[in-house]
Amino acid sequence: MARDFYQLFETAAGVAAIGWNGVGVASFRLPAPDACESERSLLNRRPGAVRVAPPPEVRAVIDMAIRYFAGERIDFTGVPVDPAVQxxxxxxxxxxxxxxxxxxxxxxxxxxxxxxxxxxxxxxxxxxxxxxxxxxxxxxxxxxxxxxxxxxxxxxxxxxxxxxxxxxxxxxxxxxxxxxxxxxxxx
CATH class of the missing domain: 1.10.10.10 (Winged helix-like DNA-binding domain superfamily/Winged helix DNA-binding domain)
Incomplete structure (x- = not known):
């Protein structure tokens, strides 16, 4: 089982959370009004995940999400997802x-x-x-x-x-x- 990591980030709609492992994005929490709610939501689904600075490929997904919630047309189909979480x-x-x-x-x-x-x-x-x-x-x-x-x-x-x-x-x-x-x- 791959180790899980996560990070919180601000969007125009609130604070979102993303979780990942060596395979791809394993969890994503849509924006909530505050960081505590986003973090709690992600950790409920991915207990034991460790908060760390995201690697470049995850940073790219975070940037895409920020741009999406700012109204930019974004295509997420190329984002690798860990199929084991489905x-x-x-x-x-x-x-x-x-x-x-x-x-x-x-x-x-x-x-x-x-x-x-x-x-x-x-x-x-x-x-x-x-x-x-x-x-x-x-x-x-x-x-x-x-x-x-x-x-x-x-x-x-x-x-x-x-x-x-x-x-x-x-x-x-x-x-x-x-x-x-x-x-x-x-x-």
């Missing part, structure tokens, strides 16, 4: 989502269909997005729910952060479709 069952989902470009969105159901699964697999796609160890690099914010809903987002700020990242890329999700509450049975 659940094997989610590897295909992450690979598919990672191919989404700047401002390109899809739905949980469309990812399931593209991978040859039925609509019931959309829930698995959602679980993979929630467990994504490297958001932004695997751009889970670009996967939305059906019916124009933005869907959930487990990063700091929740769905508002997802909407802000999409807006940064020029995407304004549709307003949620009003669905009446299920009515009870009248016997």
């Amino acid at each position: 659940d094997a069952e989610f590897a295909d989902i992450y690979r598919r989502v990672r191919a989404l470009g700047w401002g390109e969105t899809t739905t949980y159901g469309a990812v399931a269909q593209a991978l040859g699964h039925g609509p019931e697999y959309a829930r698995d796609v959602g679980q993979a997005m929630a467990r994504n160890p490297v958001p932004l690099i695997v751009p889970c914010h670009r996967v939305t729910a059906a019916g124009g809903r933005i869907g959930g987002f487990s990063a700091p700020g929740g769905s508002q952060s997802k909407a802000a990242m999409l807006a940064l890329e020029g995407v304004v999700p549709d307003a949620p479709v009003a669905v009446p509450a299920q009515r009870g049975f009248d016997f």
Whole structure:
């Protein structure tokens, strides 16, 4: 098992955290309001990681993330990621989502269909997005729910952060479709 390292860094959206090892980026925490929250979030997923100055290849990813949150169009597809940190069952989902470009969105159901699964697999796609160890690099914010809903987002700020990242890329999700509450049975 490769040794884990991490570093915190400031972006226009708050303090982010990146974790890496000898294979690639192993963890990425989207910006939070303060450094303590970012650090705690990363260490919860990568306990035992040691904070050190990043090597040049990780510094390059940090610079890309800083530029992304400043509004620059950035492509993270070439960033090496440690595949060992991804659940094997989610590897295909992450690979598919990672191919989404700047401002390109899809739905949980469309990812399931593209991978040859039925609509019931959309829930698995959602679980993979929630467990994504490297958001932004695997751009889970670009996967939305059906019916124009933005869907959930487990990063700091929740769905508002997802909407802000999409807006940064020029995407304004549709307003949620009003669905009446299920009515009870009248016997």
